[in-house]
Amino acid sequence: MSDGIRLSAQLWLPVRAEHESVPAILEFIPYRKRDGVALRDHANHAWFAAHGYACVRPDMRGHGDSEGLMTDEYSPREQEDAIEVIEWIADQDWCTGAVGMMGISWGGIASLQAAVRQPPALKAIIPVGASVDRYYDDGGYLVGGYPGQGLGWGAVMFGYCVRPPDPAVVGDAWRAMWRERFDNTPMFLASWLEHQLRDESWIQGSVCEQYDRIQIPVLAVSGWNDCWPNTVLRLLENIDAPCRGVSGAWGHVYPNLGVPGPGIDFLGLALAWWDRWLRDIDNGVMDAPPLLAYLQDSHSPTPVPSTRPGRWVAVSTWPSPEVSLMTLHLAPHGLDETTTVGVSEVEVCSPVWMGLTSGEYMPIAGVRELPDDQGSDDAVSTCFNGPVLDQVLELLGTPLLHLRVTCDRDEGLVVARLCDVGSDGSSTLMSYGILNLRLREGRDRVAEVNPGEAMEVTVRLNDLGWRILPGHHLRLALSTQMWPMAWPLAQEATLSIDLAASHLDLPVFRPGNSGTPPPSLGEPQAADPLPHRVVRPGSGSRRQVHDPLSKEYLLEVEVDAGEVEFEATRLRYSSKSSQRYRIVEGDPLSASIEYRADFAFARDDWQVRTESLLAVTCDATQFHLDGRITGYEGSEVVSDRTWEEHIPRIAY
Numbered sequence: 087m088s089d090g091i092r093l094s095a096q097l098w099l100p101v102r103a104e105h106e107s108v109p110a111i112l113e114f115i116p117y118r119k120r121d122g123v124a125l126r127d128h129a130n131h132a133w134f135a136a137h138g139y140a141c142v143r144p145d146m147r148g149h150g151d152s153e154g155l156m157t158d159e160y161s162p163r164e165q166e167d168a169i170e171v172i173e174w175i176a177d178q179d180w181c182t183g184a185v186g187m188m189g190i191s192w193g194g195i196a197s198l199q200a201a202v203r204q205p206p207a208l209k210a211i212i213p214v215g216a217s218v219d220r221y222y223d224d225g226g227y228l229v230g231g232y233p234g235q236g237l238g239w240g241a242v243m244f245g246y247c248v249r250p251p252d253p254a255v256v257g258d259a260w261r262a263m264w265r266e267r268f269d270n271t272p273m274f275l276a277s278w279l280e281h282q283l284r285d286e287s288w289i290q291g292s293v294c295e296q297y298d299r300i301q302i303p304v305l306a307v308s309g310w311n312d313c314w315p316n317t318v319l320r321l322l323e324n325i326d327a328p329c330r331g332v333s334g335a336w337g338h339v340y341p342n343l344g345v346p347g348p349g350i351d352f353l354g355l356a357l358a359w360w361d362r363w364l365r366d367i368d369n370g371v372m373d374a375p376p377l378l379a380y381l382q383d384s385h386s387p388t389p390v391p392s393t394r395p396g397r398w399v400a401v402s403t404w405p406s407p408e409v410s411l412m413t414l415h416l417a418p419h420g421l422d423e424t425t426t427v428g429v430s431e432v433e434v435c436s437p438v439w440m441g442l443t444s445g446e447y448m449p450i451a452g453v454r455e456l457p458d459d460q461g462s463d464d465a466v467s468t469c470f471n472g473p474v475l476d477q478v479l480e481l482l483g484t485p486l487l488h489l490r491v492t493c494d495r496d497e498g499l500v501v502a503r504l505c506d507v508g509s510d511g512s513s514t515l516m517s518y519g520i521l522n523l524r525l526r527e528g529r530d531r532v533a534e535v536n537p538g539e540a541m542e543v544t545v546r547l548n549d550l551g552w553r554i555l556p557g558h559h560l561r562l563a564l565s566t567q568m569w570p571m572a573w574p575l576a577q578e579a580t581l582s583i584d585l586a587a588s589h590l591d592l593p594v595f596r597p598g599n600s601g602t603p604p605p606s607l608g609e610p611q612a613a614d615p616l617p618h619r620v621v622r623p624g625s626g627s628r629r630q631v632h633d634p635l636s637k638e639y640l641l642e643v644e645v646d647a648g649e650v651e652f653e654a655t656r657l658r659y660s661s662k663s664s665q666r667y668r669i670v671e672g673d674p675l676s677a678s679i680e681y682r683a684d685f686a687f688a689r690d691d692w693q694v695r696t697e698s699l700l701a702v703t704c705d706a707t708q709f710h711l712d713g714r715i716t717g718y719e720g721s722e723v724v725s726d727r728t729w730e731e732h733i734p735r736i737a738y
Contacts, residue, residue: 088166089163091152093145093153093154094151100136100139109140110139110142111187112144112188113130113189115196116146116148116156118145119144119151120655121252121652122661124616126340130343133613140175140180142171144171153263158272159274160291165291169203172185172187184207185207185208186359188214194216194217198293198304201299201302202300203299204301209302209363210362211304213307214307214340214341215338216306216308218320219292220289220291227282227284237275237573237702241698241700244275244698245696245698248267248271248715250687253692273729273731276729280733282737283525283530284529285530297324301326303328304330305331305355306322306330306332309335309346312448315333318331319483331376332355332607333549337391337450340352343610346456349609350607375401376403377401378398378399379401380398380551381552383396383397384506384508385514387457387458387460389455391452396551399482401482413590414562414592416562416585417585420473421472426585426586431584434580434582436466438574440565441463441567441568441569441570442639442641444463444571453645459514460505460514461513463565467565477556478553479594480552481553482552483550485517486545487547487588487590491583491584492581493523493535493537493582494582495537495579497524497575499521499572500564500581501564501567502518502520502547502562503563506558507560517549518548520545521544526541560592564581569667618652620648621660624645625648629641630642636670638670638671639669641666645664647661647663648660655689657687657689658688664680667679682699684696684697684698693720696717697716706735708732709733711730713728713730714728
């Protein structure tokens with residue numbers, strides 16, 4: 087890099103690259119190319135290499151075998167590194183000078199950020215499961231509430247950043263590099279909590295601030311069960327460059343490698359995109375409809391990933407004239423297409439533990455991570471039911487809830503959930519949204535909440551693609567909590583909703599008779615697995631415990647990713663993590679979380695491991711962060727670092 091730091095990269099080169107130049111594909115992430123995501127990397131990049139593309143997978147600075155330090159995610163230095171890597175790739179003899187960029191999550195965001203910076207060699211991108219707004223749609227301040235589970239992302243990075251480089255790559259320098267990471271990597275979470283409003287720290291790197299600078303073709307891919315289902319539609323709505331979107335049922339995974347199904351031939355889809363924009367082959371990819379969306383059918387709620395029933399639809403333009411708003415008014419008897427007559431109010435006040443059925447913020451591994459039956463949360467929410475349907479109702483787009491609300495405290499949360507209720511009474515979560523009333527006028531400033539004073543607010547729910555089947559009905563569930571998806575505010579508030587001035591706008595999809603049939607998206611493909619041996623298979627568990635005497639609610643999640651030995655490097659890699667969420671009924675200040683993450687690396691007599699622990703608690707005025715990271719070489723402790731942070735509660 088221009089500042090002297092060296093990044094370590096893995097290359098997959100087509101055989102033809104020995105005698106002719108080829109286009110290249112870059113994936114730029116911090117997740118360790120030789121162990122952490124080695125199997126996933128190989129499944130995709132070896133396949134592309136076999137189809138004529140050079141693939142490049144560097145470790146970001148401060149991770150894996152790369153030098154330097156990572157001081158925060160998506161930093162300006164990180165973005166500059168991406169541009170320099172693109173320029174380096176384009177300058178290699180084996181590259182034609184045409185570079186594409188792809189990635190899921192961090193890698194997808196990195197590709198969008200690179201597109202904003204417009205390096206000449208970058209010709210097209212494929213962001214998967216990405217975000218365009220670092221504040222609203224990322225690990226910091228999820229959809230309007232400070233996420234208890236988002237704190238876990240800070241904890242994950244706490245452990246990720248101090249894992250050691252491999253001496254087989256960096257040689258004897260590995261100890262000094264490891265020590266530098268231990269001694270100098272900051273706790274990202276402390277910085278995130280110090281910026282509770284959408285200030286410059288979040289605007290930096292948020293591509294929604296610079297849509298106009300994205301001038302290269304974008305194939306955007308995401309899943310409705312992902313933590314970031316909104317990006318595909320936002321890109322289609324806001325960029326002028328050639329853009330296509332695909333939204334399936336998946337979680338936070340590549341759609342050829344993860345669940346829920348149905349999976350698709352993502353690599354074939356991507357290959358056609360690369361052929362068009364990196365090889366200039368006129369293959370008709372831009373003749374396809376701009377949006378392919380999977381509409382999930384009504385189904386029984388299950389947190390275990392499986393194939394979701396539904397159908398693919400092709401939408402010829404977006405925004406689409408085939409999508410119109412259905413306005414449902416809130417009424418004492420439920421949801422109604424006619425306005426409520428007369429004065430009518432309902433109160434909303436939820437126990438602090440409400441939300442335990444909502445599932446994981448970022449569903450990846452499948453350990454009962456998706457939402458469970460919402461019945462227990464519905465029972466402690468204020469619910470508005472629609473009529474039982476006698477025909478299919480298809481939804482595609484962004485639901486908006488408009489409320490006139492008063493609050494009995496000077497702060498409060500509004501949580502809205504849309505549920506699909508079956509004839510058996512089971513309640514399946516379709517979408518949700520969260521609004522901190524103090525941020526109702528914008529997330530960049532605090533607006534005072536005056537008890538008893540009416541406020542006009544809008545709650546934006548996550549985008550969805552759904553088909554409510556006959557015999558089912560829609561439910562809008564309102565609450566003042568969503569633990570642990572949203573950290574409780576310091577006070578338990580009661581909201582009063584003016585029904586006559588409140589309504590729900592639903593995006594109803596009504597395809598015309600001449601609707602474009604969706605093309606076949608094929609079956610998932612991947613390269614043959616990277617040779618490896620499973621030393622210990624993975625496992626996981628998720629359990630809830632309620633102690634009626636102490637009135638404590640405990641949610642515990644354990645994930646053992648197992649241990650793998652890679653044949654080519656003889657490296658053994660393993661990881662374990664746990665999450666514990668505790669809260670006591672009637673006491674929002676009792677909220678606490680604890681995250682542990684352990685990683686181990688071994689080859690012959692080289693055996694190292696890291697252990698990280700982060701606990702977050704609060705009182706009425708502060709968040710309290712207590713963290714510890716320990717590094718071991720063999721059984722000897724070689725580094726031990728602790729943090730104790732106290733951060734004022736400004737907006738949350």
